[in-house]
Amino acid sequence: MRSLSLFATLTLTLAAALSFGAAAETDTDANEQPDANVDVDERIEVLGYRWFPETLSLSGRYDLSREFLTFRNQGNGNITDMLTFLPGVQVSEEAYNIDLQQEIRSQLISISGAQPWQTGFYFDGLANNSRIDPAAASRSTASVNDVQGHPQNQFINQELVQQVTVFDSNIPASYGGFSGGVVDVQARQLSDFKEPSVSLRYRRSLSDWNEYRYYDLRGTLSDDQLQQQAEREDDIEIPDFAKQTLGLSVALPLNDEHALFASVNQTTSTIGEISLFEPVQTERRSLSSLLKYSYTPGAEALFDRISVSASYSPYQGDYVLTDVKDSRYTQDGGGHQLSISAEKQWQRWQGTARLGYSFSENSRQAPNYYRPWFRAAGKDWGTFVGDKALSIEGGYGDLDKTQQDLSARINLNRDAFDIGAASHELSLGASANLLTIERNRSSTAVIYNAPFRDANIDCNGQTLDCVEQQLAMPLEQLAAQLGGNIDLSNPEHLQAYQDNLLQRGQFFRYRRVYPIENIEVTMNEFSVYADDQIRWHDWDLRLGLRADYNDFLANIDVAPRLQLGYQPVAGTRLIAGANRYYSANLVTYKLREARRPYLTQFRPISQGQVGNWATSAQAERFRYQFEDVSTPYNDELSLALKQRLFGGVLSVKGVKRWQREQLARGSTQQQDGITYITATNAGSGEYQRLTLSYQYRWNEHEFWLHTSHSENLSSSSSYDRSVDSVPEDEIVAYLSATGNGRYQLISLDDLNRLNEDFSRPLVASLSVHSQWSDALRSSLTVSYQGDYTRAVDTGSWYFAERDQLCTQCEDVELAYPVYQDAERPARTMVSANVQYQLELMARPLTLSVEIDNVLNQRTYSVAEGQQGLESGRSFWLGAEYRW
Template identity: 25%
Template sequence: MRFAYSPLSFAILSVLAVQTYANESTDQVIQSAPVSMTPIEVEIKAKQEVGKTIYSKEDLEKTPNSSKNITDFLKVNPNVQFSQNQNASGSQAELKPAEISINGAQTFQNNFIVNGVSNNLLINPTDSDSNTMHSFGTGSQAMAVNTDLICSLEVLDSNVSAAYGQFTGGVINAQTCAPQTEIGKIHGSITYDYTESDWARYNIISQKEQDLFEEPSDTNQKEYTKQGLSTNVYGKLSEQWGFNSYVSKRNSVIPVLSGFESPKKINQERNNINLGTTLFYSPSETIKSKFGFDYGLLDSLHYAESRRDSESTLDTETVTLFSELEHRFGPATITHKLNFQNSDSSRESDKDYGLIWHFAEGSKDWTDSKTVSEGTMLGQLEQNQTALSYDVQAEFDLFKIGQTQHSVLGGLGYSHAEVDWKRAYDVLITNSNSTNLKNLGNYTCQADDYLCDANTTVQGWTGQYFASASIYKAGEFSAQQDRFNAFIEDNIQWSDQFSTRLGIRADYDSLSSNFNIAPRSSLSYKPFNDDRLQVLAGWNRYYGQQTLGTELNDAIGQLMYKSTRPNPETDWVESFSSSSTSTRRSELKTPFSDETVFGVNTQIKNWDLGLKWVNRKFQDEISRNRTDIPQDGFNFSYEYANDGHGEADIYSLTLRNREAINFAGTQHLFALGFDYSEIFRSYTDYTSAYQDADQDRLISYDGKIIQWADIPAPNFNQPWTARINWDIAFDATPLKVSNFFSYKDSYDDMISNGKIEHNGSKIDSYIASEIKPKFTWDMRTTYDLDLGKDLKAIFGLTINNITNRVNTYVTGAASTSSTPRVMTELGRQFIADVTFKF
């Protein structure tokens, strides 16, 4: 690893300089009591509950997290699964959060909440990497929140309260920090982190992969620098007022080949910006309020190799306004939440056309090849989402009925969401095939005709002109959705041993006119009348979200036209271009999952042990069905339906010690998580073609005859995983070491293997190709250094994959006829950071 001159180098030198000054000035300072840094928030250890995990700011800071986002941190949770290519070597400079599945659910069916506001995108959340003429994947989260700005992260993976809706997976609830400091003093922190490609190892295992990484590219990021700067400033201005302000920026620069002689390389960029302020106001002991804003910008700059004027920018800009008022009203505490969010996603391109010409000296000659390209790849698009919501909840004081004690929580909510899709101008796309590009011959190019060129081409044409092109028309479409919800639940303590939670949630959706009832119930038994042993069983239903993009796609599909002309001296003639890929809207039900959960929590001396089984049955999932209904000249067509289904069984074990174990002057904390998953799904997601006839057809899989509907889920389906956190603190030195070990057992990927004979007919055959186990050991170490009064520096170093183990993954979709390619994950990687606290 070579030493890289970076802003981090200067930050470290500055710290050392300040330390030197502090040492030299010691004799001039009157001695006083040692200064202890004021925490931003007092940590209260949460009671262990089945299906609920709360991570503190300390957990977020000490866990190795190279991307500084919420989903990357959740690798520590045994109920969370990631995509097979999460740690791919070729994408380490990306800043967009990884997609996750909780208990087998679709990645876009989690409810992300930031400061009480839903952070979910509703237009096209299924694939954060998709990019087509009509849409682009934004991912499931509007803002990529930097974990440096978060003080509490709550994960509800099962047995979820009726207070939460709009998910079939889980709820991730993030809160920025609330100041608990002395009045009149301002505290804060500044953190800077840095890494680059030269600080990482690439473990190439095949010639094909070596060829892909021979030169840096957008999809195989051989070269990059990634760095981030974040700050929190907080304080109590008076007994009534407090504030917290925060800002961060993360940036990646990715040099890639331009395809031109000059410049040889060109820089692509990724940026993620978060900023916001929260004000806290407590005029009395019975009234508390907070209000503020969050802002997020996630953008990426791209170029297409060897294509002139191909610059495009994808960005998502989100503004959230939130407010919360809590007050006493009679026997209840009432909480009001009023929130507004606007998320604007766009794809900006240099040109409104994309062309491929034959090489022509003197005009179409910017690359030395038979064809040359220019202009956009996909064109400009805008996607906007606006949401306004109001919720009120009442938590009643404990009361008794007979021998039972009751804790009742109830609430009402309303939200209005609008989504818009817009293409501001027509986009023309054409290429050099024989139908589109013609010999100019004896014709003449007209003035200002950018689709005609009079220079002699490489194959001897007197010139060239485009006679045919695809036109993607400008257009604007919108959809809106009103949602109403009401819930009530009663936590009943029958005795010291028995308690139940009886809840019910009702949701109404104006888009589909669905009125959905979701019961939530659980039974808890403590045989020893205390927390030493708890057995819990729960039965719950969760209704998810409809993806509003399905309401737009039918109309968007009508914007495809064909434009032709017999020669360059005549006018273009436009005609509607039929497409078999457009999808009709239909009356859709709301997807839901039924859950059965059984859990055991026990305390054995200093250890908390948890065992849990979660069964999820997913129904009415939105599918894209191929039908026999003719449309626009095709003898088939597509429509959205509710034919998707699946099932998941998740078995997990967790073990952690409550108090640190003292050994030879060191303090040790352990957290272990093991899980086993069995997941199948009848389809991929609502963007993939689904044929009802396919579901019952027989296939051969790994020597067994099964129905197509029973094939293994193609992703987010690692059967066995183990995760271990081991934190070490030293009594004699301010050094801390946090280790994270992850093991993912081997699994079978599904690959086509021709056909076999079965009962007198040929059926498709698939084999199970074993993917080897994965093991990673990530470590983060920090060293605290006092610099003087109210000033501390913390030096940090994260090392991912310490052992430089060669881990592999499979590219491409499973369950297809194409042979997947085995690629490698990133090897050993170093990330350095420094934090100043004041």
């Protein structure tokens, strides 16, 4: 019923706007009317609305020109960070977390309710999607059996960009491998540079310039927590970071035929942290560079233009696990790409052929043993983790994952031709990709759990994961000093006993052993598409068809793309669309199939002597199996009205999507001692959004107001299933708002599905760009987000008995990270950007200041039941010199 209500509302809105728009159209300047002989997208150019990105094309398309990008807040400089104000685009829930303010990785974005990795990213004509494990982007940098990934191969600095095109609906058939939206980033066009030029840029942001506030919303604390809070009251760590970006760009139009462009942009963040009550320093480094060459030969040459483009954009982060001893580790990401393209106009056909190669990685170098001891004498460096005090040391081991993509693509566009009274523009294309992903663990990693304290244990020669009790002097000697016996009820005796205890005996009863791996998987994929744009009188019809095939699932996926436009009166356009989008290739699942399962081991204690490790016969060893599954896809219906109104453009758009054949955890099968987790297509979901927007230009000021209401719902047959057949490293503890304080063990898969159900239904944005003079420009953005609910990581641990993993063991308690439902109240954020240009040695010097959260509002990143800091007003200062 909700689906029908959205489209019923939209239909009534369209009818009302049509009648009103026809009357209002009489006030429109005749010089701004579109030329009926210009094609669909070119008609928008005639209107002159190029500052703001919305177009009147059939596609749900937003074009961000180079001029537009210069108005926006840059932040860390990543181009996708500058897209979060667009309709249908939402940032990750963690975007406002205090920890992310010091980071420089590109933000995660969702388009039309899809997961971030379901977005199709392109840079300079090549796919910029990481398929290693894109869903791992939301995981911690310290994931046990994985490395934090990202949906993008490379983080693209805005200085490399000529234009960004974002699609949220009615996406043309030339794009595939996504089920959300598309972000197509075009690199700098060398034809725009008429003479040699050099630009030098420097931008900086310091935590000392920013505002922070501390909130403790935990309610009543235990005595131990109060004591520890008192000890650390003066140690509440305000973020301590220094971020800076240094960039250099050189454009060399050598002559009419040859041109060269080079740009290098380095962003760093030096971070001071407190770990185990001591200051530590970590650092992040991101490089974004581009070298591009263009050759435009004479009329008799084989090709009209040849372009060679190379980009190199690595990322490296140095980290520590907070409050974990000897835990420093590094993470490498990003990569590089090379492309060669050739263009040729032959009779009535325009052809483009492109060859490309890209490499990216997600790798980690870390200590190989993770040991969570009880905090006790000899292991007394730790802090409270949930209700228990632990002294943790080590890390999760080295792990390298790489991706190589070799691609070839050809596109053919025919000049417009007539059949009867209809005009046709035909586009054809084909592509082939060879994708190779490798996963390498060069040494065994061991994750310990279930520590056990005993004063009289004998470690039996095992020293890595067992410590025996050590005393400064024998108890008999201590008793003699205290008068013959030790009375622990006597405070003096108790203190003397504790001072005499150098190390408390303890050992681990449980561990997971991750074996050495060296895995390589490859996948071939092929695609073809055809697209015909037909214009007949006041009607526009776009007929698109796309077919994709890969040799992993061996499915031929045929996706129709149909859009219809009608112009009943000048300046009014009605648009409808019916489309299918197939998800990205699933090579990451092929990699998951090949992963070696971890070993679950226990060891007993008998008469005080610790036994040897033994592999549990009850604990299952898991592998994944993807056979006879279909490619997940989305079906989309859309309706839109785009209306010239009072000199501006009004847009009303409704988008409805049905997520079909989604992958979900299926049944398990036992074979040769391995439990195979199968995948099914039992998952499904729905998404719908209604967007109202209006853009208007008055003199040198542009205004764009839009608001959206959306709903997102997903489900699968695995929901609320027992975790008995879930790998231990994929289990978390969940505390729901309606669970009466009871913890529930669920899989990470189900947790992610829960958070998909929690949508942010109401959002709005107002953007104002102003060119006050030739030297002064500014932008102002006001964004609103309605209240919603989400399960968040509390940073604490829940200890649960898991005796079924070892029937011969007693009282096995394992620790699981706790996620809790949190209400996020509505919030309104204001950001601003002011740029002033002056002359220095007869050359332009531009000074800029960016302010986020101008009004110092709460971000509500600290939820009820938690404590921590929230960020307030923050600044970036910059300067750019051109000559």
